[in-house]
Amino acid sequence: KFKAQKYFCLPHYRTLLEFGRNGLSKKDFAEFFKTAREIEKSYLSELGGDISWFCKKFDYRYDNEPWYNAKDAIPRTLAFLTSGKNTR
Numbered sequence: 001k002f003k004a005q006k007y008f009c010l011p012h013y014r015t016l017l018e019f020g021r022n023g024l025s026k027k028d029f030a031e032f033f034k035t036a037r038e039i040e041k042s043y044l045s046e047l048g049g050d051i052s053w054f055c056k057k058f059d060y061r062y063d064n065e066p067w068y069n070a071k072d073a074i075p076r077t078l079a080f081l082t083s084g085k086n087t088r
Contacts (some may be wrong), residue, residue: 009081
């Protein structure tokens with residue numbers, strides 16, 4: 001189930017790594033960390049592309065281009081950074 005996750009929000013990612021470091025052997029933690037890092041890197045890359053495209057959509061030259069997955073990039077980024085919590 002762990003490897004099947006699309007991403008972990010940053011607050012929970014930190015918690016996962018802390019619990020993993022304290023609860024797993026060094027060998028198991030190395031594999032755990034590698035898997036978690038790849039999941040996060042992949043999602044960060046996707047999110048970065050979506051944010052970039054979101055910004056380009058406000059340029060008149062891209063007006064007729066589709067939104068693809070970028071329409072909700074801002075709320076997804078905020079949820080990723082804050083665990084979906086209201087930060088006010």
